[in-house]
Amino acid sequence: MVNHDQCMNLDPVFELIGKKWTGLIIHALLKESKRFSELHTTIPSLNARMLSERLKELEEKGIARRTVYPTTPVRIEYGLTEKGKALEPALLELSKWADDWIHE
């Protein structure tokens, strides 16, 4: 059973993954790092400006990481940090709940 203190630390988590698109971006990066264009294709209804904004926020929060490969042309990939990957169990439980209760 989740106790009261656990409850209070949930607020920032809800705020984080509740922000429009954030949860989907984290999920899209769980399997592998992706380039901006690949991410943009994975979530078509998300415009480029918003995707860029959300990625910056996720970097600032230490959940996503941006890697620049010095190739020609330069290759930039976005991936999850350990902190980001650690969200997978919660995403799985949320997805199971959605399967059971939203798509009955």
Place this chain on the structure above:
Amino acid sequence: MVNHDQCMNLDPVFELIGKKWTGLIIHALLKESKRFSELHTTIPSLNARMLSERLKELEEKGIARRTVYPTTPVRIEYGLTEKGKALEPALLELSKWADDWIHE
């Protein structure tokens, strides 16, 4: 690993639990049903109007239930439906993540 279809059904879930206060209200009701005043005390920074609004939304979504006991005075309690209680595993995982990564 969470696959692509699971991803798409996550959007409504993020929207649901991401809405300010909703996650905390669901969590507060996990242990037992509560009266409005008890709920209000459990989440002090949440004003009564917003709590009432969120409870109505949760009722409409079939996640919370309002029970009126015909005592004198009348007693009204809010509790979770099966659908609401089924969110507990996800809340537990989110809480574990918060413990590990937000309150390092």
